Amino acid sequence: MSEADHAAVGAAVTAAEKRTDGEIVTVVAPQSDSYHDVALHWAVLAMLGMLALLAAFPWTAERGWALVDPWATRSPTGGLLAVALVLVTATFLLARLLLAWMPLRLALTPGSTEARRVRRRAVELFRVAAERQTRARTGVMLYLSLAERRAEIIADAAIYARVAPEVWGEAMGGLLTATRDGRPGEGMAAAVERIGAVLAEHFPRTEGDINELSDRLVEL
Template identity: 35%
Template sequence: MIDGLDQDRIRDAVGRAEERTAGEIVPVVVPRSDDYEVAVWRGVGAATLVVLTGVLLTLQFYDGWGLGWLFAPWGVALSVLVAGTVGGVLARYVYPLQRLLVESDRLDEIVHRRAMQAFVEEEVFDTRDRTGILLFVSLREHRIEVLGDAGINRQVEPDDWANVVARIQRGIQNNNLTDGLVEAVEMCGGLLERKGVDIRPDDENELTDSVRTPGREADDE
């Protein structure tokens, strides 16, 4: 999805929005905010537990001739080993399962931390009037964060960004993140105008208008 971004359209949208207000909009899109090793181990544990329970029930109640290998110690060990391996692989590569194993609140916390990291790494704070705005999209988690610097937060409430977030989410759901980001950036410009984040006569473009994609080489989804 990152490779499909239309950099020029997003850059132009940021430029147009910033012509109307003092806000400096920084879009950042990452494939994921964490490697989620905890999900892998939970997948291993859950699969092992399920299969081991099934093996024990089979040993207890099955009296046929077809599963003789399962009654040998190596059969039990092999079943558990295969189950753990499959569970770990599924938890690593099946992302809906991974999100389920990590849990929603934990995902929110991880993505928020990664957004704060991006705020610093992309120097969103480095504006004269502290009017930087981070639009942060973490694809694997299906999470979006909007973080404003001090000059923005004095005039814009956190809940005011809800429609901006919803528009990016709709773009992801429609498999068109470019449209989502372009329209979200335009909405940011309108919101800042309404909130009185006025542009100065000597305003300069302090942060580059391009969308940042750190980590795209690791896991482009």
């Protein structure tokens, strides 16, 4: 996120909060999880796949032993098991090495897993940054996870009681479209504007309202 993006999002929050008692917090993260378990699962699957290949084509282990002892007329059982162990171990380590590259790891992560991890991270941050941080329980957090290209809108108790989750659909849709097009700052600013409109409808600004939470974009 560029300085211009930070400025645009901060300005959008300030403008939106002029019409409502609600407080908007914006957070952007490079990613929501390391997905180490996903990499491990795929590495184990690759290892089991190698075992399956050796079972289906046992002559490959014999060829491997022939490289070790080209003069042998018969491959010993221990030698074949040693070759199998080497191939399985090499497969596991190679898979782990390849999956250290985050784009590949994300590409092999199920969408449902990404959605759960992004949601979990958003809730964790909301509890720290906005939940019960306002007198009227009117905090909303807009969270964007760049690597997954997923976003969440988490609302405090008073807002959750009045605004159904599907109401945020327009803000979420525009944000995700802009993020996929390489315009996350513009998308977040537009989403904040939409969130502000919803808050202004249900929680219009009253006299004496003060700014309780920071307007600036938080980039983790």
